[in-house]
Amino acid sequence: MLIRWSAAAAAAIMLSSPILLQKASAADKPTDPQIAHIAYTAGVIDINAAKQAQKKAKSKDVKAFAEDMLRDHEAVNKQALALVKKLNVTPEDNEASKALSRQASDKLAELDKLDGTAFDKAYVANEVAYHKAVNGTLETQLIPSANNAELKRLLQTGLKIFRGHQQHAEHVAAELK
Amino acid sequence: MKPGRLASIALAVVFPSMVVPAHAATIRITMEDLVISPADMSAKVGDTIEWINKDVFAHTATAKNSDFDVMLPPQKSATFVLKKAGTIDYYCRYHPNMKATLKVEP
Numbered sequence: 001m002l003i004r005w006s007a008a009a010a011a012a013i014m015l016s017s018p019i020l021l022q023k024a025s026a027a028d029k030p031t032d033p034q035i036a037h038i039a040y041t042a043g044v045i046d047i048n049a050a051k052q053a054q055k056k057a058k059s060k061d062v063k064a065f066a067e068d069m070l071r072d073h074e075a076v077n078k079q080a081l082a083l084v085k086k087l088n089v090t091p092e093d094n095e096a097s098k099a100l101s102r103q104a105s106d107k108l109a110e111l112d113k114l115d116g117t118a119f120d121k122a123y124v125a126n127e128v129a130y131h132k133a134v135n136g137t138l139e140t141q142l143i144p145s146a147n148n149a150e151l152k153r154l155l156q157t158g159l160k161i162f163r164g165h166q167q168h169a170e171h172v173a174a175e176l177k
Numbered sequence: 178m179k180p181g182r183l184a185s186i187a188l189a190v191v192f193p194s195m196v197v198p199a200h201a202a203t204i205r206i207t208m209e210d211l212v213i214s215p216a217d218m219s220a221k222v223g224d225t226i227e228w229i230n231k232d233v234f235a236h237t238a239t240a241k242n243s244d245f246d247v248m249l250p251p252q253k254s255a256t257f258v259l260k261k262a263g264t265i266d267y268y269c270r271y272h273p274n275m276k277a278t279l280k281v282e283p
Contacts, residue, residue: 068271072234075251079233160211161234164272 029145030094036084037091038100039142039155042134043077045104046127052108053123062120065172069127069165076158083150117176124173131166135159203227203256206277208236208249208269213277221282222259229254236269246270 030038046069053066084091107126114122138159146152202224207214209231220226228238230249238247238257244265245257262283269275 071271075233075235157210157232161272164211164274167274 030096030142031092032146032148032151033084033089033092034094034096035142035146035155036080036089036151037093037097039138039158040077040080040091041097041100043073043080045100046073046130047077048104048108049111049123049127049130052111053119056111056115056119057123058116059120059172059176061172061175062124065124065127065168068168072161072165076154076161079154083154087148087150089148121173121176124169124176127169128166128173131162131169135162135166138162201225205229206238208232208275211272211275213238213269213275216277217280218277219280219282220259222262224281225256225258226279227254227256235271236275237271238267239270241266241268 050066050069050073053062054070057063057066111119111122111126138155143152143155143159146155200221200223202220203226204218204220204224205227206218207229211232211234218226226238228236228247228249230236230251230253233251235251236249238245238249238255240246242263242265244261245267247255247257249255259279259281262281265279265281267277267279
């Protein structure tokens with residue numbers, strides 16, 4: 001059942017369409033090592049996107065936004081690594097993480113072809129969609145599935161901070177229009 | 178040592194504020210889990226505000242009226258001495274949902 005769950009989660013994350021979120025039954029639930037891997041991967045993806053934006057962005061606001069993403073996501077991931085080490089858990093690669101990484105590298109390549117304002121708009125639009133999707137997945141799937149209380153708490157803090165990122169991205173997107 | 182002296186030392190240990198001059202207080206405000214608390218705080222000119230960032234994220238305490246802009250690296254604290262009276266709204270530049278108010282009396 002894991003593959004079915006993972007595919008659904010990956011689709012949900014990428015397509016940012018809550019309708020596609022399938023309510024996972026108990027048997028479908030990702031394990032803590034898988035949740036840790038998905039959450040960490042999602043952070044790495046946004047860090048890489050921010051690094052690309054730091055090089056390519058034109059607008060001052062977009063550059064500042066990318067800097068905020070880098071700072072916060074690196075902090076969350078650092079905390080996640082410290083937690084898995086403390087809990088002696090090895091994050092486990094899974095289909096959802098793989099699908100996330102594949103689609104993120106396609107997005108990086110797509111954005112790499114753009115420059116100036118076209119890049120800024122596409123990057124920020126993707127940040128809105130990406131945070132919306134990740135937040136939806138955190139809220140409806142990863143947080144409810146997490147067993148370990150500390151992992152759950154870290155995911156909840158992540159959700160709080162990523163909701164702020166989504167608002168920020170929406171604000172920057174509106175300014176770019 | 179006389180019992181009276183012991184008692185006053187004990188008092189000083191239990192209530193250190195009693196032996197500190199009253200005119201310069203240090204007021205501690207915590208930033209934890211993206212929340213500033215207490216969000217409403219009263220203080221006097223000359224008091225020191227110490228913000229304690231318990232998060233793994235960097236925060237700032239930035240006054241809307243530009244009176245201060247204090248950097249708070251992850252899990253660090255920083256201080257600012259209040260120089261002017263007034264009601265100061267401040268927030269975190271990185272996480273603008275974090276908001277609070279200082280009421281500074283003369």
